Amino acid sequence: MPAITVAPDPFTLVPYDASTIAQLTAEAAALVGFPDDVAVTLEVDEVLPHPLTGTFVAVGPEGLDIWMSGANFEDPKRPLKFQPELALSELVRALLRAADRLRPEFSGAPTDEDLTDRQRAAWDVWTEGRAHRLGVPATRPDRLLYHYRLHHGFNDVADEVFRRLWDADALTWPEIDEACAETDAADTRERPKKTALRKEQLRAPRPSA
């Protein structure tokens, strides 16, 4: 089992328990087969409420850093309530993507912060498809499909690529990138002229704060 650190401990704004989250992270690591010798540091941003979800993983010499919005663990029906099933599913997906990053086939992948929405959505489909096959609860293709279509387009080419990514057993970063190029070519939507606002903004403090 990898060394796991969860912050904050204790939580002050939401009734989450750091040791429960650490236990679920260990369970997720075992399910994914995450290497024991990579230390995991998980920071949960307890400020963000549902539906402001978001996850970033970064692998470095010190180990794996995961940043996750508290909303990813929150029961959508009961504000502030921790939902263990949802948390396990989110952690499995984060660890699957992190495990990908440890493989040489992903050495060319941009950091989570630098992935385009299209690239991230494609990678998320493959990740969730694998989590689904691992028997992880709270993985739903219909749910993810809408998120994916927002970034890849509402058309048959995008849907076909979705099925391929969902069902894939092994992929490399260039293959995910090629899938993105394929949907990009079929996407006739007007692209936003301004730079898309990215998920990392969830973390940013107001300039004056």
Added chain:
Amino acid sequence: MRKIFPPNELARDERFVRTKIEDRVFDPRNAAMMERDLGSAKLEPSRPAAADRARSLMHGIFVGEIQALEGAGRTCFDFDEDDAPFALKLDMARQCWDESRHVEISVKLGEWMGSEIGEFTESTFLYEAACADDPVLRLCGVNRALEGLAIDVFNAMKEFGDVAGDPVLEFCEDWMLADEVTHVKMGSDWLRRLTEKDPERRNRALEFQRTVDKIFSLGGFRGESDENPVHLARKFRRMAGFDEAEMDDLVEISKQAQADAEAMAAAAAEGGGAYGA
């Protein structure tokens, strides 16, 4: 059969979970949230968590449709013809039919977006506004204030569908929007007719409308700045009988609601965190 049906007895199955507006207003995270620079709050596909936010809003629309149906139905029944003329009841009956279709459309749209009935909470505030004991107050609180808000929300969702290239969402929102304009116009027309010779009653109803508008501005949910996820759909409101002064007033109400929410969050923060240390 009893008149004025209490909100807590509305028929719902086990999928529905109720929430109170206060739960959101007094969420211990609010003050810290206001310190964040989340950029434009406008609902756009490129914004963080866009799919989840759109689904959550769609579910809010869905439960609003159920309550609009329940409210219009009650207005057909709760008053005799001295208080509510037959032609008004006929309009309310037509509205029931529209809202029934909206409920069905919303359920299907929710499925299309990967959501399901009861995925999010339900607040029964819309129905509560439909429990006023004067039909003119109901028409102002529900048809003008809340269905006016529905115009703004449907317009925002329609634009979201357009930008995302989601033809299903855009088309459905457009159709529902057309009906809501009619419902708001019914409110405007009946307010004028029923209070023609009773300015005091008209003022009371408009005051009730302002109160509902303020509560439902939910600390800046609707307005005309970048910080508001939903913008005022002035063109459609004009078609529904709103004049410019009323719409300017609404923007002011929204600003006030936002300032109030910030003050409440700051006061709550002074009391320290809600859990743990």
